[in-house]
Amino acid sequence: MLNESSVQNVPPQQTSGFTVPDNIQPILDKSCLPCHGTDGTSKAKMKWNYEKMKSMKTSKMVGKLSKIASKVEKGKMPTKKFNEKYPDKQLTTDEKKALIDWARNYAGELAGE
Numbered sequence: 489m490l491n492e493s494s495v496q497n498v499p500p501q502q503t504s505g506f507t508v509p510d511n512i513q514p515i516l517d518k519s520c521l522p523c524h525g526t527d528g529t530s531k532a533k534m535k536w537n538y539e540k541m542k543s544m545k546t547s548k549m550v551g552k553l554s555k556i557a558s559k560v561e562k563g564k565m566p567t568k569k570f571n572e573k574y575p576d577k578q579l580t581t582d583e584k585k586a587l588i589d590w591a592r593n594y595a596g597e598l599a600g601e
């Protein structure tokens with residue numbers, strides 16, 4: 489576990505142990521953070537705020553990661569409107585798979601499975 493003093497020595501992205509691999513970050517940047525990031529929409533941020541992942545309790549994080557996987561798997565996220573408005577930002581089949589695998593594996597890891 490990280491304590492207050494060690495937090496100051498790690499890059500901001502890692503404060504709560506929340507890290508995003510290099511292959512996933514660009515996908516989130518492109519298709520999710522426009523709504524769920526710092527400058528996102530308030531409604532989206534209420535439900536899932538990327539920034540808050542950094543300070544989220546592990547148990548809550550596991551839940552959010554599972555939701556991310558299932559929303560993406562069911563094609564509910566990004567929203568239909570977003571996909572229509574920004575066809576170039578839609579998830580490709582490979583990106584979808586990578587995102588789902590990451591969220592599922594990460595949730596499993598945190599849950600100690």
Ligand code: HEC
Nearest residue numbers: 519520522523531532535536555556559560565566567570
């Ligand atoms: C166009 C804006 C927009 C984009 C882009 C978007 N979302 Fe969302 N998202 C929302 C809104 C609005 C909600 C809340 C309403 C709802 O649950 O349908 C939401 C809800 C969610 C939830 C539910 C959280 C909870 O605890 O109920 C998750 C998880 C989620 N989004 C993940 C993602 C992921 C992953 C991506 C990228 C692949 C993404 N979203 C892209 C707007 C967006």
